[in-house]
Amino acid sequence: MANLEINFCGVKFGNPTVLASGVLGVTAASLRNVVRNGAGGVTTKSIWLTEHPGHKNPTMFGTEHYFMNAVGLSDAGFEKAETETFPEYMKKKPAPIIANIVAYKLAEFGVLAEKIDKLNPDIIEVNISCPNVEDEFGKPFACSVVDAAGVTKVVRAMTKKPLIVKLSPNVSNIGEIAKACASEGADGFCAINTVGPGLAIDIDLRMPILANKVGGVSGPAIKPIAVKCVHDVYKATGLPIIGTGGVTTGRDAIEIMMAGARLVGMGTMVYYREVSGFKKVVKEMNEWCEANGVKNIEEIIGCVKM
């Protein structure tokens, strides 16, 4: 058995797999179920300061190669996180929890960060990269060096906890964005959020399938983009990264770690392999490590010869 334990910003994860934000994770019970199924850690759905409705259905569908969604960040707001999700998850906490937060104004990010800090998550992840709410809020903060850095600064001022920024692949230079966040105090990154947005048309009805018309693209098809983005961010900053995007197997997980990821985020994997896929991916990582003489998984982080 290889040692799959990972230290990420001082937080110990039993294995590198982490539930990505937006999949499952509506409730504490759901997060616990993901840990029971093998995840080394979990990320909440994006938490807003106040209730946010999200989009109408259809909000998601899959194909053999890719998956699309436009849930629109539905959430009951901070009050639910404070009164229900966190207290219930923290009772005999089964694995580290990452609180993903979202806002559409700088000031609101600050208010929310201060409140979330008090719930004692292991890590705070700032979502500035959702492509599914552009009609409501315009281009994501993650698409501008100035805005991405600005949000990081505001959140940093409110918390001493490990702070990571979830980046968008839909930019010309993700490394520059990451550097700007790092200069304002980001401790690490989650890369990437979904690609696009994309558009899928039902040709029989001659209209978009998703109610939001456009939606973020995830799943196996985006993995090469994710691996490249992770490598760019790793080269640009050297900071710890949760590599997320299209990872579905243990080999995929090894690959994104070789590009520079320290943890591996998975969301759409649940579609292809069910929630028990976490256990399967961890097992496959272990098998690869044993077959390749890797005793400690940390050895392979960023090891790709470019």
Place this chain on the structure above:
Amino acid sequence: MKNFDTRPLALEIKKIICENENTNTYVFEHNLKSKPGQFVMMWIPGVDEKPFSIAYDDGKQFWLTVCKVGPATAELFKLKEGAKVGIRGPFGKGFAFKKGEKLALVGGGYGVAPMYCVAHKAISKGCKVDFILGARNKDLLLYTQKISGLHGINLHISTDDGSQGFKGFTTQVLENLIAGGAKFDHIFACGPEKMEYFLGLIAEKNGIDCQLAVEKYMKCGFGVCGQCAVDGSGECVCKKGTVMNWKKLKTLSEFGKYHRDAQGKKHYF
């Protein structure tokens, strides 16, 4: 390999059968390959997409019986025969039974539709079927004629106000049948969660297997969005159910008590 394509299939509404003032049955010509108790997501283009249990599937056509309960179904009711909707599925697990078994089927309110689907299949497999059909009053009773038309079925009707059949609840009808010596291998039900909860207790008291179709708020239908994850196990009803065994359901802290909305907020029954 498993089929990973969950894009909606555009299907024409071939026929609309008016069941009562607030309830229509939509007939589609398509081999859905569903099992009794499974559900589909029906997309009303430009409006919304909601889960519906399957009321009938003979391999050539399938039916969805829909009660007008909110804005999405109100828009659906404006559609005419020939209009197209999108169908995803079937999803979920159905009812499990074997040839020749003795079944008590309980349909409360619009929960009757999927139970008709079970009844039809069960009778073709030589099962002995007692069907308990309940509603608040006689105008809300659904499928009465369709059920009584099934060969060899015993139909028991109850209404809360006594306007037709037994005055009272389906649970009382079931208890009376058991007290009268009726033997069942399984109790299957679909209807209000409170009703299902009490049916579970009756089944347990009498040592009878009990499978219940559970309704929770759903978005994806395939275990990804997490909207229908239930407190207790944290598992998704769309994947683990919607038909679940009472032995499992009674361990879920929310069953019979509350459900969640599209934002994940609790609402007590």
